[in-house]
Amino acid sequence: MLSFGPKRILSGDLMPIDEVVVTKRIVERFSREFLENLDVDVVIAGAGPSSLTAARYLAKAGRRVVIFERKLSPGGGMWGGGMTFPVIVVQEESKFILEEIGVDLTDEGSGYYTADSIEASAKLIASAIDAGASLYNAMTVEDVMIRDSKLTGVVINWSAVNVAGLHVDPVTVRSKYVIDATGHAAEVCKVVQAKAGKLRTPSGRIEGERSMWAEVGEKMTVKNTVEVFPNLYVTGMACNAVMGAPRMGPIFGGMLLSGKRVAELILKRKK
Numbered sequence: 001m002l003s004f005g006p007k008r009i010l011s012g013d014l015m016p017i018d019e020v021v022v023t024k025r026i027v028e029r030f031s032r033e034f035l036e037n038l039d040v041d042v043v044i045a046g047a048g049p050s051s052l053t054a055a056r057y058l059a060k061a062g063r064r065v066v067i068f069e070r071k072l073s074p075g076g077g078m079w080g081g082g083m084t085f086p087v088i089v090v091q092e093e094s095k096f097i098l099e100e101i102g103v104d105l106t107d108e109g110s111g112y113y114t115a116d117s118i119e120a121s122a123k124l125i126a127s128a129i130d131a132g133a134s135l136y137n138a139m140t141v142e143d144v145m146i147r148d149s150k151l152t153g154v155v156i157n158w159s160a161v162n163v164a165g166l167h168v169d170p171v172t173v174r175s176k177y178v179i180d181a182t183g184h185a186a187e188v189c190k191v192v193q194a195k196a197g198k199l200r201t202p203s204g205r206i207e208g209e210r211s212m213w214a215e216v217g218e219k220m221t222v223k224n225t226v227e228v229f230p231n232l233y234v235t236g237m238a239c240n241a242v243m244g245a246p247r248m249g250p251i252f253g254g255m256l257l258s259g260k261r262v263a264e265l266i267l268k269r270k271k
């Protein structure tokens with residue numbers, strides 16, 4: 001039996017390591033878990049603050065949730081706070097979402113609270129995973145599956161394939177519901193618009209984001225958290241991009257509340 005007492009560790013006397021065994025453990029675990037994530041309740045494209053909040057509530061309620069994030073680091077635009085000052089602001093009505101996951105908030109008066117953007121991002125990621133959501137980084141949602149005029153899943157590829165411009169076919173993941181949490185770009189909605197035509201927006205098309213107006217933008221992000229195509233929901237900045245409302249800059253309460261709202265809307269639907 002191996003003993004790992006402090007004396008052995010300090011002397012550098014660790015267990016023998018076989019590099020091929022390390023490789024096998026990685027490939028085996030990835031394959032095992034990935035196979036379980038090919039047919040799920042909810043796929044979320046993008047891992048920004050709204051996505052991670054939605055994932056936590058959905059997974060906590062027992063839904064199988066998988067998030068695909070294009071970048072290596074999940075967290076979206078929250079890490080950088082405002083213009084890379086690593087501080088975010090949330091308003092009174094949304095602060096409970098950060099409190100639930102143990103983010104330290106400072107009361108700045110008049111209903112404004114600040115938090116360390118790095119702490120908030122890290123805890124949003126950790127809490128979504130702890131709740132049971134699966135999160136894959138460096139994978140891009142590049143297309144969707146549509147059957148009988150309803151979304152039935154997404155098409156994904158390694159982000160590195162897209163970056164290198166390689167001609168490699170993607171793979172598919174089936175899900176009952178898809179959430180577009182890709183931020184300003186609203187990438188899933190753009191694909192659906194291009195391939196299916198009409199979205200449930202005032203014009204039937206992507207309305208486009210309006211310029212900065214934090215007060216209106218924050219309210220509208222929550223209000224615009226809707227189903228824009230059968231089984232496709234929007235959350236976060238994508239809501240205002242698709243429905244045509246202002247951006248709001250580094251105040252993040254609307255993103256968090258939108259994530260909670262999209263989870264509630266999906267939890268009302270059939271499991």
Ligand SMILES: Cc1cc2nc3c(=O)[nH]c(=O)nc-3n(C[C@H](O)[C@H](O)[C@H](O)COP(=O)(O)OP(=O)(O)OC[C@H]3O[C@@H](n4cnc5c(N)ncnc54)[C@H](O)[C@@H]3O)c2cc1C
Pocket residue numbers: 045046047048049050051068069070071074075076077078080081082083084139140141142181182183184185187188235236237238248249250255
């Ligand atoms: C990288 C980045 C930096 C930002 N920096 C600032 C800033 O400094 N100040 C400021 O005021 N605002 C900034 N913003 C905007 C602001 O942070 C966002 O409006 C806010 O974070 C929106 O939250 P969200 O939940 O809608 O998703 P976002 O935070 O916008 O995150 C969306 C996520 O989706 C991922 N994604 C996009 N397309 C796909 C796809 N097809 N497949 C898989 N994943 C996809 C993105 O990589 C990103 O991680 C930034 C946004 C981003 C993405």
